[in-house]
Amino acid sequence: MIKKAEFVVSNSDPSKCPKPERAEIAFIGRSNVGKSSLINMITGKKDLAKTSQKPGKTQLINHFMINDQWFLVDLPGYGFAKVNVKVKEGWENMIKTYLTKRSNLCGVFVLIDSRLEPQKIDLEFLLWCGVNGVPAALIFTKADKQSKTKTNQNVQKFLKKTEEIFEEAPDYFVTSSETGFGKESLLDFIDELVKEYESGALE
Template identity: 65%
Template sequence: MIKNAKFVISNTDYKKCPPPNMPEFAFIGRSNVGKSSLINMLTNNKNLAKTSGKPGKTQLINHFEINGNWYMVDLPGYGFAKVSKSIKSTWEKMISDYLTNRENLVAVCVLIDSRLDPQQIDLEFITWCGQQEIPFVIIFTKSDKQGKSKTQGTVKKFLDECIKIFGDAPDYFVTSAQNAEGKEDVISFIDNEVNEYYDSLK
């Protein structure tokens, strides 16, 4: 359970992130995938992450301290945000530097819109994570926007693509920021990983 969530710092350089003394979980996805809404739902704080109908709202690495023992990190989205190519390349370098150098990063939560067939940009991102040996899980968003069978169908299509790439399917969760579907499952996963992280230090 998330009892306490507080904003710590925003920056553009992983070297200026908080000391890597707690396990960290990064949230990323295509622009407008519902990332801020999901973060706010998970933390019971509708104002923690800034939500916007305008893609590209998150432009920095945002750290939130959760329960005083782990970090939730809100990363800029990738994809069709209406920004210049120079800004986009700066974001990409900022994100890749963070993901490949942050030693306390336990998992990247890659958000996927459950209403859509597999998108090339999402498949390219998880392929890159695999190549860099960055552990990730998939969080399907916006499940409340359509019927359950439609969601199951698009989820299966995406997992089938993952199997083609990796040989098996990653861990995944189906969520809705509107009705809190999947909330307990995601938090339970993180809690287990946090416990394992601290156990490994003993």
């Protein structure tokens, strides 16, 4: 359970992030996938992460301290709308450096819009995570925006595609920021990741 969530720092340079002394869980997804809304929903703070109708709002690596124990990290989206190529390349290099060099990163949640058929850009990003040993799990967002059947169909289609990339489908969660659906199981999973990291750090 998240009792306390505080913004700590924003960075464009991964080397200036807080010291890697605590477990860190990162959230990333395509522009406009509902990342800020999901972070606000799981932390129980309405305006912790800035939500925007304008895709590509998160342009920095944002660290939040959770329960004085671990870091939640809000990463810029990929597949940005309406930014020039140079800026886009800068963001992508920043994200890739962070994901591959951050020693205390114990989980990365890749957010997928449950209303859509499998998108090439999401699958390519997951493939990149797999090749680079980034510990990725999936969160399907916006489950309240359509019927349960339609959500399940899209989730299964996506998982089938991930099985073509990996030998087995990654862990996944179906969520709704509007209704809070999926919050408990997601927080339980994060709790396990943090505990696993901390017991490893003590050894």
